[in-house]
Amino acid sequence: MKKTFFKIMCGLLLSGAAMSQETVYPAKEFKGRLYLKGATVHIGNGQVLENASILINNGKIEKIGKDVAPGDAKVIDITGKQVYPGLILSSSLLGLVEVNSVRATVDHTELGEINPSIRSVVAYNTDSKVTNTLKSNGILLANVVPQGGLISGSSSVVQLDAWNYEDAAYKMENGIHFRMPSLLNRSSSFFGAPSTQPPVDVVKRGLEQVEKAKSFFREAMAYANESKHAATNLKYEAVKGLFNKSQKLFIHCDIVKEMLVAVDFVKEFGMDVVIVGGSESYQIAPLLKTNNIAVIINQPHSLPTLPDDDVDQPYKTAAALQQAGVLFAINDEDGQTRGRNLPFNAGTAVAYGLTKEQALQAITLNAATILGVGDRTGSLEAGKDANIVVSEGDILDMRTSIITHAFIQGRQVDLTDKHKQLYERYKHKYEIN
Template sequence: MKIKTYIPLILLALTSSLGFAQQTPASAQKEAMTITGATAHIGDGTVMENTTLVFENGKITALGGPDTPTKGTVINAEGKHIYPGFITPCSSLGLVEVDAVRASDDQDELGDMIPHVRSLIAYNAESKVIESMRPNGVLLGQISPKGGRISGTSSVVQFDAWNWEDAAVKTDDGIHLNWPSTFRRGRWWEGEARGLQPNKDYTKDVGEIEVFVQNSAAYNKGTTNEKNPVFDAMKGVFSGSQRMFVYANGEKEMIDAVTNLKNWGIKNVVIVGGYNALKITDFLKAQNVPILVNLPHDLPSLDDDDYDLPYKLPKLLTDAGLLVGIQNIDAANFQARNLPFYAGQVAGQGLDKEKALALISSNTAKILGIDDQYGTLAIGKSATLFISEGDALDMRTNKLSHAFIDGRMLSLETHQTELWKRYMGKYNGK
């Protein structure tokens, strides 16, 4: 009996200790700041040498050459580089602490069609994983639900906050839909052959989505005193204020998803994944559909694919004229910190370095609908940016000296840097 009593207490203590970060969120900007002498990577393809950048009250107020008047505290960044804060989309950061502890996993709720489930209110702003993003320049993210057919509603947050209310940058920005696949793996336990085979239920699965979407549309067009939170949560995708993020990789799946959803009255569709999007670029351009491709550090899905297809896919889609961003839904949460190096990998495949930067800054901001304030360095926009000693897309030179979110100077210390210093001192004999 004593053992049974103590085990829950031990688990509670473990999850509590893992649920709190080391750093206190920065206070609001109190005085003007000026950064001088740096090379500014604007995020839209533009590069400015020997830049002077001024920000106050959380907004950029001046951006120009060395003759630009300075104001307030001056940071000499000669020989360094300024970048807009990087953005990781379709992430479950802050929703999972310990995979093996169900109580700390809020990314997948019960139910199949649950657009009313808001991932934002489960977001743990004090997660230790969150603080480990900042030293690589990843300062914002779209926190997205997983599982089911319609997983729920995502929100965009910044990575230095006391709680989810403080973190929110754009609440309920989109709904996430897992489109059915035309192929599935055989259910050997039911006597089916192993390996991929046609999904006989594909038409039925699509039909279930159609019924749900059309019922939602009818509810939102009608007038009733009875509140239906499930159908009501779909209102934004019909009005265009929210985006429908559709997870699909096959040609037929993407064509069916875009065509059907738009016919059903959903205005803004974003493809997430898009492994075979290169084969239907004309269709996607005509439909004005952007793509959040999977991370390029991956293997090809099919035996007859080019061995380096995942590495070069973002470049090929960009060259085809699509609006492209990078996400890492299939990777562990902590790998979101490698976002700048994914973009660097694409630059290594021949994409212009500044266009590669846009994959994780301005392009992603446009896709998420936050480009009025984030994603580029511009007068009037949020001072969410960082200073790197070298090229931020290269893991050898991505070394941040300063980082700011809405003008607030962040601590770049994390539990990992503290452990590094501790054990470097030990093994150096200090």
């Protein structure tokens, strides 16, 4: 009986391994020249080239256009298809959370309120089953963001085809994340029942937390201005980049009152500030433009923040920021889709005022610029990394977006994922051709 049980378990384990995502390996570095032939190329900066080709040399885009010759390059014929820059997820828990309800797979928060020295990238799990599902939707890079506390730590941009976090790192510690405390008093009742707890002045408490954060940054600025330190302070060291603008301060907030505090950070500290969330950013778009504050619209597929807002306001916000000249990116923070709907969130913005190329730019070049990697990726231009996605149809339309090829730094990546494996498994079970 024991031998039989052992054989059954071994068989199950072996069959599981045959179907597992662990057999999907990161692509090897591609040395040499690669030629993508004859497609509609969406540059990512608003330009579209018909019947164009791309020449890649050692992972970089060398030439792009209608008259590019292949020479001795390896040719991939993609005639009739659509070519895009790799999409970028601007704010994500990718690799930090696998299953929300399983505590052992959640590693995004540290104890304490002020943790600027926490580095999210060291907890990034390159073996996440979620990662390959994103590549299948054209997403090739993501900004991995820590959670919790007042100052959560630093985020890093990763590319999604790697053996470990060192391989994945595309830009380390690109920004520090500040979680704006709530500055909105809400009713304490629940389903009409009066609360038994004493009332709390949420705004007063929030402003006290803001002042606590400002005090930390004032001390950190004084530390950064010292020519020599009596002792090394790891927390102050972690935010030095904010003062020389090699890092950005990402402030997570939504309502106008909170965003006005973000403007104060720019005025007092001279930091490069990015608002993450910004559901009411359309109300103060000219002010954000004046202060060079960028916005990451975290979840366009949502209800309005306040009852007085238009029910479709989340869909219209991107167009309002575009009209005001605010640099913005579109994101997908939904805990159910885990980032996969990023291109379709951008597609929704097209129905509410953006052009298709503006919406594409919001998930490619704009996102890259906000995250500090716009000089390397985000658009298909000579000299940039060959982060490229090929689709049979419009990548912003879930009905036609079928990703056939993806390249990260010139390496053609495997687009197998757990969803596709299960699809094939049950096609086989039910003998569906």
